[in-house]
Amino acid sequence: xxxxxxxxxxxxxxxxxxxxxxxxxxxxxxxxxxxxxxxxxxxxxxxxxxxxxxxxxxxxxxxxxxxxxxxxxxxxxxxxxxxxxxxxxxxxxxxxxxxxxxxxxxxxxxxxxxxxxxxxxxxxxxxxxxxxx
Amino acid sequence: xxxxxxxxxxxxxxxxxxxxxxxxxxxxxxxxxxxxxxxxxxxxxxxxxxxxxxxxxxxxxxxxxxxxxxxxxxxxxxxxxxxxxxxxxxxxxxxxxxxxxxxxxxxxxxxxxxxxxxxxxxxxxxxxxxxxxxxxxxxxxxxxxxxxxxxxxxxxxxxxxxxxxxxxxxxxxxxxxxxxxxxxxxxxxxxxxxxxxxxxxxxxxxxxxxxxxxxxxxxxxxxxxxxxxxxxxxxxxxxxxxxxxxxxxxxxxxxxxxxxxxxxxxxxxxxxxxxxxxxxxxxxxxxxxxxxxxxxxxxxxxxxxxxxxxxxxxxxxxxxxxxxxxxxxxxxxxxxxxxxxxxxxxxxxxxxxxxxxxxxxxxxxxxxxxxxxxxxxxxxxxxxxxxxxxxxxxxxxxxxxxxxxxx
Numbered sequence: 001x002x003x004x005x006x007x008x009x010x011x012x013x014x015x016x017x018x019x020x021x022x023x024x025x026x027x028x029x030x031x032x033x034x035x036x037x038x039x040x041x042x043x044x045x046x047x048x049x050x051x052x053x054x055x056x057x058x059x060x061x062x063x064x065x066x067x068x069x070x071x072x073x074x075x076x077x078x079x080x081x082x083x084x085x086x087x088x089x090x091x092x093x094x095x096x097x098x099x100x101x102x103x104x105x106x107x108x109x110x111x112x113x114x115x116x117x118x119x120x121x122x123x124x125x126x127x128x129x130x131x132x133x
Numbered sequence: 134x135x136x137x138x139x140x141x142x143x144x145x146x147x148x149x150x151x152x153x154x155x156x157x158x159x160x161x162x163x164x165x166x167x168x169x170x171x172x173x174x175x176x177x178x179x180x181x182x183x184x185x186x187x188x189x190x191x192x193x194x195x196x197x198x199x200x201x202x203x204x205x206x207x208x209x210x211x212x213x214x215x216x217x218x219x220x221x222x223x224x225x226x227x228x229x230x231x232x233x234x235x236x237x238x239x240x241x242x243x244x245x246x247x248x249x250x251x252x253x254x255x256x257x258x259x260x261x262x263x264x265x266x267x268x269x270x271x272x273x274x275x276x277x278x279x280x281x282x283x284x285x286x287x288x289x290x291x292x293x294x295x296x297x298x299x300x301x302x303x304x305x306x307x308x309x310x311x312x313x314x315x316x317x318x319x320x321x322x323x324x325x326x327x328x329x330x331x332x333x334x335x336x337x338x339x340x341x342x343x344x345x346x347x348x349x350x351x352x353x354x355x356x357x358x359x360x361x362x363x364x365x366x367x368x369x370x371x372x373x374x375x376x377x378x379x380x381x382x383x384x385x386x387x388x389x390x391x392x393x394x395x396x397x398x399x400x401x402x403x404x405x406x407x408x409x410x411x412x413x414x415x416x417x418x419x420x421x422x423x424x425x426x427x428x429x430x431x432x433x434x435x436x437x438x439x440x441x442x443x444x445x446x447x448x449x450x451x452x453x454x455x456x457x458x459x460x461x462x463x464x465x466x467x468x469x470x471x472x473x474x475x476x477x478x479x480x481x482x483x484x485x486x487x488x489x490x491x492x493x494x495x496x497x498x499x500x501x502x503x504x505x506x507x508x509x510x511x512x513x514x515x516x517x518x519x520x521x522x523x524x525x526x527x528x529x530x531x532x533x534x535x536x537x538x539x540x
Contacts, residue, residue, distance in 0.1 A: 078228065097227075104228030106237055108221050110206035 004132035007085065008040070008049050008065040015129050017063040023125050026058025029118055033057055036077060036107075036119075037070035043081040051084075053122065060122075075107035075115075085133045087123060094123055134181060134349065134394050136214050137299075144306075144394055146299040148180050148214045151292065155191055158288045165248030166239055167191035167285060168273070171263035172469025174253065174289045175199070176395050181212040182349070182468060186263075188235055192243050200235055231269070236276035247279025253286040256484045259472040260354050290476035293466050295495050300396065300467065301520055304497060307398030308518050308529035310346040310391040314358070315402050315532045317342030318387055322379070323539050327406055332360040332374035339389045348391035348398070352468060359388040362406075366514075367507035381406055381540065384413065384511045395467040399499050400530035401516040407540030413511060417536035419453040420504045420513045424534060427461045428500060431492070431519060431526035437462060437474055438488030444502070456512075458503040460486075465499045465518060474498060496521045500528075 005012040035054040043049050050070035054062040064071065083102045086092040095116065097103040105112060137145050155178070159167055168190055169175070175183035178197055185202040192198075196219045201209055203224035210220035223234045239245050252273075254264050264286075265273070274282060296304070318339045321330070336358035340351055351357035356373025363383035365372060372386070379385055383406050391398035403420070405413055426447045430440060440461050448457040464474045464486070475490030492498075500519050505512035513536065518529040 098229075099226055101227035103226075104233070105226055106228055106241070108218065109203055109224055109226070109229045109234065110210065110220060110222040111218075113203065113222070 004130045007088070007131045007133045008051060010065075012129060012131060013063055013065045016126055017060065019125050019129065020053070020060040020063065020122065024058075024060060024121060028121060029055055029058035029060070030115075031058035032115060032118055034075070034115060035062075035071075035073040036075040037073040038084060039070065039076060039078040040081045040084055041079065049081070075105065075112055077103050077105055079103040088127050088131065089133070090127050094119060134212055136180070136212055137394075138214060142299075143302045144299050146180055146297060148178070151178060152191065152197055154292050155288055156194055158292070159191070159193060159251060159285075162251070162283070162285065162288075163249055164251040164283060164285060165193060165280075166243065166245050167251040167288070168235070168265075169253055169289065170265045170269070171253050171286065171289070172261055173263075173293065173466060174286075174469075175263075176467035176469050177289055177293050179209070179213045179215070180395065180467075181209055182395065183209060186231075188231065190235060190239060190243070192245070198238060198242075200231070200238075203229075232272045232276050236273060239277065248281070249283050250277065250280040251283050251285030251288065253289075254284045255286055255478070257472050261469065262472070263469065287476050287478065293470060294476055295493060296466075296497050296520070297495075301495065301497070303394045303396030304398070304465075304518050304520070305529055307348070307391050307393035307396040308400065309398075309531065310343050310348045310393055311389050311398035311400045312530055312532045313346040314339035314343040314389040314391065315387065315400065315530075318389075319539075322385075322404065322406075325540070327379040327385075327539075328381075330379050331376045332362055332365075332379065333376055335379070335387065336360050336374040339387065343389065343391040343398075346391070347393055350392040351390045352392040352397055353390040353399070358390060359386075359401075361386045361512070364507070364510040366403075367505045367510055367512035369503070369505065369512075379406060382408060382410075384417075384513065386512070386514050388514055388516060392468060397465060397468060397471065397518070398530070399465070399516050399518055400532060401514040402532055403513040403515075403536045405536060405538045407538045409538045412509065414538075416453070416456070416504065416506060416509070416511055417513065419448070419451050419456070420502070420515070421534060421536055422451065423448055423453075423457060423504070424500075424502060424515045427502065428519070428526065428528060431500070431521060433492050433494045433496075433521055433523050435492055436489050437486050441488070453504075456504050456506045458505065461500060461502050462486075462498040463501050465497050471499075492521045494521060494523050500526075 038051040040049040052064040187201040198219045203222035206222035359372045360374035361372040385404045388401035448454040475487035520527040
């Protein structure tokens, strides 16, 4: 029996929250208060999924996944499921995905750029979760 | 430039009031959102230096939101009066290109899905005007299908015509800074200092003096500090300096530019490098007399056409009508506003100075005259910021009018 967790499933979500809270200190997160929703297009099974992450004063407070409309967030990042999966598998950098138009950002770019390093730290933690895509 | 928020500051501009005035005009015309793209619009609304391609989205009420190239957004945010969340960036990222970032903002953040959108189009002799390009227009239009597009630049043009107290004070200071450039140039040229000196070097000497006095830019798109000597003085209006050496027996034209809090100092002064011939002196005396005549005739109520005709008649009476160019001014405002006079687009000759424009008190122009006798290798230029007053005008550069012979 594999202990891989289904990508964006409930177990993966809970593991993501646990790891983000334990591995990322408020200092590492630059004590930011922000939120983002990743919108996954063209998912297996034809559904649209989301991953929502919120931080308060540098502490990750919420990780939510699901279908349909995600919670309101400061930033929205929209892309294909496969693009996000490649980022999670560390096969593609998030910045490169944005710079090549594979991901689309909505929100204040000037502020988003200040959070680029924080976002990378989040992604690196998420990439460590044993995941079944 | 640091933002100025204290209404008691002599350089204070009521920027929130400007936005409200624009919004009142939008309301009057049924415009739901305004998309500005010209540099003059950025200067007028943002009150900071916006050199990169920028856009300003003005909603029916509340603060505008500014978009610029991502490399400069933080600097603008640090200097402008509007709050940081209203200073946005565009850049080479999915969803963050100019069209996506701005149209998403209008639809999703302002919640305006359809209506009338004001934009800025036209034509200019001024390279950096910043009208919406065809590419921008068609792509913005495709991304905002429910909108009627209305060319509305004249809202800003009309509102920026009469200068407020803070703006005039900024121009006064910018002009005095230019005078520092002229003093430094004069000192460098006299007593044979001109020998071996190139046009580029005298431009740099003036630039350093003006920077020391507080100028942040030589701002002008036609060569920063424009210098011509000898035969080049007779060639016309745009004279970026060259490595030509200044020579005895030649005319020399120094046109210096300083920018202070977006106000544009602009003063041209001329010399004859001795020994001057009688004919050169005659040309020089003509030009000084013409300048004085024009300045003496500025006042609220007159028009560009009236002044130009008076100037030409006067030149003709002195026998030098063939050498004077038939116009004596161009428009001026905060950075990016340097072209036509008036806010009306004359359908017979669109986007050129309206010759019948009637000057009002506290309008500003650059009194600008060009005298050219290329066959004789001589020419002169005069430029000076002026404020129109009820009965005359205030000449802002205080550098003495004249064409001296120096050696």
